[in-house]
Amino acid sequence: MMFVRKSPRRREAQAAANGAAHPDDTVVDLIPFILVTDVRRSIAFYEALGFRLGNTFAPDGRLEFAELESTQAAKVMVARVDHLPERDPDRAGPGFLYLYTHSLDALRKRLLDHGFEPGEITDGAPGPEREMCVIDPDGHGHMVTELSLSSIASAPDER
DSSP states (O other): OOOOOOOHHHHHHHHHHTTOSSOTTSOOOOOOEEEESOHHHHHHHHHHTTOEEEEEEOGGGOOOEEEEESSSSOEEEEEEOSSOOOOOTTSOOSOOOEEEESOHHHHHHHHHHTTOOOOOOBOOTTSOSSEEEEEOTTSOEEEEEEOOTTOSSOOGGGO
16 A cells, blocks of 8 residues: 655645635644553653653652653653553554654664664565564554655655
C-alpha cells in the first residue's frame, strides 16, 4: 500500500478553497498518552529514541505525567498508573505507535548504546522496506521505520 502525501502548498490551497486555513471545528493536534508504571524509567526510554523532556507534573513529589517531544508533530505523554490494564490475548490491543526516523541503523545503535534492546531490522512488506520493533519498559511494542518518498509521515522540514 502506498500513501501519497499532499504537498504543504496543496494542503494550504485546498484549505483556502474550503474557506479557512485553520477551521475552528477540526482537530489540530494529537498527543497519545501511554500508561506506564514508572514515569522516570519511561522518560529514559523515550529520550533514547530522541525525544526531549518537556513539562512534568509531580504533585507531592510523585512524578505522574511527563511530556516528551521529538518534533512539533512527534509528541507523547507518559502517565503513571498503579497497575497496567490486563492484556487479553483474545482481543485486540489499544494500538501502538508507528515511529519514523531518518536512519534505522543509527537509531538502533543509539538504543543499544543506551541499554535498550530493539528488535532486528526486518522487511516490513507489504509496508515499508525496513522496520524494527521497540518495546518500552512497560511492554508496549512500537514499530519504527525510515522516512521515504512513500511514507505517510514527513520530516519536520518537509511540512
